[in-house]
Amino acid sequence: MPIMAAHNQNDARGSARVLATTVKRCIEEDYAPTRHKSALNNLYRLLEAYRAHHFVEFEYQPRSPRGPEALTLLPPPERNVLELRTALDRAFDHVYHGRPLDEAVESVENVLRSIAYPEKVAPEGVDRERAYAFLKSFIENLYPVR
């Protein structure tokens, strides 16, 4: 296998795991949120995408290009996006069982806001413990033990 074939290992779960871990450490106050606003924002973007369309577009993967088309410089499609959805489904169900999805997502998003912008969203009013449990469950479900 050519060394650059590693490029194809484009696993969306890896980014999600790093994002969730970084935010979890911000909640634990291991990390200074000011240095990790981008991770907080990108986890928010991930949650918004999940809430909006559930990654429906990724339920099928187009066939890999063959022949000269395989030489394209276009980035390869992200893999395992649907596993991301499953992990989010399970984490929300585990921690926010019975609550409407929109409400549960907003609850986590409010925690993200309170960490990134404590001057705008009062930290007392948000449920950090639940958000922490949600992130922990999400990370565990990204790579479930078979």
Place this chain on the structure above:
Amino acid sequence: VALNETLRHDYGPARSLDYFVECKKRLDEIQQAIDDSPGMDSATIADRMRSLGALGSRISLIERSHLGEFSWPFSEAIRQIAECLFLEQQLDGTQSPPIVHVIAEGMHYQIVGDVLPSVGDRRIVIVAFPRQLKHHVLLHSIFGHELGHTALYSTGPGRIITTQVMPALSGQGPLQDSAQATAWLKRDDAPPQIRAMLRRQGEYIFPTGDLQNWCIEIICDLFGLMLFGPAFAAAHRAILGTLCDDPWEFDLSRSTHPPYSIRRKILTAAIKELGWHRPVTTPQDGCVHEAELALLDYAAETTDGVTHDRDEAWTSLLYEGRLATVLERLSRIFALHQGTAYSPPERAVVIELLNRLTLCRPPILSSIEDDGTPNNRIVPTCHCLYAGWSFWFGRTALRQAMLKSSPRLPELTFLQVNQLCDFAMRQQCAINAAQRGNK
């Protein structure tokens, strides 16, 4: 060094700065993450490598973004649509438009977007024009379909499509589930090609996963139609119709797309549902009217020899009674962004644009008043394309009629008609900028 190269002016006027800033931000964040946690685990190292690889691939794509390798006026049209429709909400409450990076790469029309950027602020959407079709703007309207795919994973339109449009399409009928789809395919009135394929296959059940694929592809076709109107349907037929050997053929075991004939029939039905099959010109407009009728016949007619009425009835079961709802719900995406969706042009506009094309001039609305002041008007891209296609189908009679007053008019090739439209869109960019400046 590679990143600094992205700032060169030949990669698009005033466009490469956004791209540079976003890539630089991603690079800085990766660097910071590495500095912050020197003892990171192997999975985190792998993700950092992945982020670096993804960033590297985007920076290297700048080399495919040379002006002159694709139609930049058309890419501007795509950029405007994307920046309008695909705004992304940020944690701080602001909304960010995507960075639309246009390249000439490969042999297909493609749009590739970030799914899950773990670094950076803005989504980078890469629009790839096929290298062999640089200035064929009439064909480029097929990008409307690809924009449909991008819409599906954007938060605003994606939500409407997933929660409103898809249920309307697949709530009933063959797309509802595998059993319904199988029963529909096996109906006695199915086209003979389909029945022959099924006979060869033996026992057969329509794969459940393919239902979703078909739904997505149909919705993306309708999305393209709503953006570019009959010009999209014409490009759809010109490109896909000529590429498929058998318009009914599809892979029974795993298909991403419905057969071409089905897609075309749905587009045709949608054009009729929207009333866009009716010409805006009148018989008094002579050759212009004939040209417009010819376009509408090509884009929306059903008696093309490929299909028969019997097949029409069978195909219509896919969308019967639901198409109006699907289109209405799809139109909600465009409702908040006036001017992004197609609406038929005015009669006088079509006449003027076609007259200009007949005289081998770019189809814009531009004149000089008696006092010497210029009078330029805004022509949407979809109307320019509508005129271009109409002219192409009526070119012989239009030229013949104009030869009396302009005896040296040349016969235009398809490429030349495309180049005139491409040029018109470039002039229109300047007119639009001037109009904005005047306000």
